[in-house]
Amino acid sequence: MADIVEDLKAELEAVAARGAELDEAPSEQKLREANAALQRQLSAALKKMRDVPKERRAEVGKAVNAVKVGLEERFEGRLEALAREAREAELSGPMLDVSLPGRAPTPGRLHPVTRVKHELLDIFQSLGFEVADGPEVDTHANCFDKLGFPPDHPATDMQDTFFLTHTDEGDPVTTLLRTHTSTVQIREMSRRPPPLAVVSPGAVFRRDDDATHSPMFHQLEGFLVDEHVSFAHLKGVLTLFLERVFGPDIEVRFRPSYFPFVEPGAEVDVRRPGQDWMEILGCGMIHPVVFEHVGYDPEKVSGFAFGMGIDRMAMVKYGVVDREGKPSIKLLFENDVRFLSSF
Numbered sequence: 148m149a150d151i152v153e154d155l156k157a158e159l160e161a162v163a164a165r166g167a168e169l170d171e172a173p174s175e176q177k178l179r180e181a182n183a184a185l186q187r188q189l190s191a192a193l194k195k196m197r198d199v200p201k202e203r204r205a206e207v208g209k210a211v212n213a214v215k216v217g218l219e220e221r222f223e224g225r226l227e228a229l230a231r232e233a234r235e236a237e238l239s240g241p242m243l244d245v246s247l248p249g250r251a252p253t254p255g256r257l258h259p260v261t262r263v264k265h266e267l268l269d270i271f272q273s274l275g276f277e278v279a280d281g282p283e284v285d286t287h288a289n290c291f292d293k294l295g296f297p298p299d300h301p302a303t304d305m306q307d308t309f310f311l312t313h314t315d316e317g318d319p320v321t322t323l324l325r326t327h328t329s330t331v332q333i334r335e336m337s338r339r340p341p342p343l344a345v346v347s348p349g350a351v352f353r354r355d356d357d358a359t360h361s362p363m364f365h366q367l368e369g370f371l372v373d374e375h376v377s378f379a380h381l382k383g384v385l386t387l388f389l390e391r392v393f394g395p396d397i398e399v400r401f402r403p404s405y406f407p408f409v410e411p412g413a414e415v416d417v418r419r420p421g422q423d424w425m426e427i428l429g430c431g432m433i434h435p436v437v438f439e440h441v442g443y444d445p446e447k448v449s450g451f452a453f454g455m456g457i458d459r460m461a462m463v464k465y466g467v468v469d470r471e472g473k474p475s476i477k478l479l480f481e482n483d484v485r486f487l488s489s490f
């Protein structure tokens with residue numbers, strides 16, 4: 148009968164000896180599998196406890212407990228060792244490179260035409276001109292009639308545009324996409340008395356469409372009205388302005404020309420050393436008929452006005468040319484980022 152105890156002890160020893168398997172388990176999963184197998188073996192052995200005589204149960208119980216605790220210690224020890232190994236492998240393995248440069252957003256920038264516009268406005272503001280705004284859709288009266296264009300004057304053909312006719316309380320009103328910023332002369336002078344010195348930039352629209360003309364382009368209008376204003380003032384202001392924009396090397400030439408709203412009228416060309424003359428703006432002394440239309444007395448005041456293409460200024464300033472080297476205004480409006488980011 149003593150054999151049952153000896154058998155059980157031997158069995159427990161066998162389980163304890165197999166505990167060495169836990170020490171060698173290569174992974175947490177294998178460790179848990181091996182542990183489960185040992186636990187099963189242990190409970191099978193424990194079933195035999197009931198056959199152990201009472202007076203020896205304490206002794207056997209002690210032995211069972213020792214095996215249990217031993218297995219537990221090995222299991223925990225191996226589990227910890229496996230975790231340590233994994234951590235060490237991670238630390239000594241290849242580094243995770245967190246130093247890659249981030250993806251910086253490409254900031255936008257101002258369009259070259261806008262940049263030139265700001266530059267031109269800065270110069271005129273430094274000379275004491277104020278900046279006014281005018282609408283792109285204006286009346287036929289502000290665009291032509293009040294500026295002294297006779298009805299159906301051929302000059303309106305030169306400035307053919309997009310007409311919009313609507314009625315205002317039953318009366319037909321012709322509005323149009325303005326063909327020039329000279330509309331602002333009428334608007335500003337009608338609003339207040341002289342003296343005034345104003346510049347006004349904005350988009351204008353014409354039927355023209357070729358390499359150096361776009362159906363939409365930008366102008367900068369300027370005018371000054373006071374007593375005793377002469378053509379010498381006009382020449383002085385514009386020459387100074389052009390030298391500031393293009394540098395002191397620029398040659399400036401005033402050429403007689405015709406616009407219905409000035410008398411005398413001129414066109415101004417500029418030339419860089421070694422290059423061709425380029426027409427850059429129209430100007431002249433404000434015609435008495437314009438003063439009459441805005442309620443100024445042409446006997447008391449005089450003034451000058453000028454209008455220039457901002458896009459043209461940008462073309463000359465930056466030398467905007469197409470692949471063949473010819474000036475091309477269209478490049479400015481195609482929004483090709485390769486072109487725009489070269490400024």
Ligand code: PHE
Nearest residue numbers: 327329406429430452453454
């Ligand atoms: N408005 C004229 C044009 O667009 C330019 C101009 C303005 C001429 C002011 C004289 C005076 O062609």
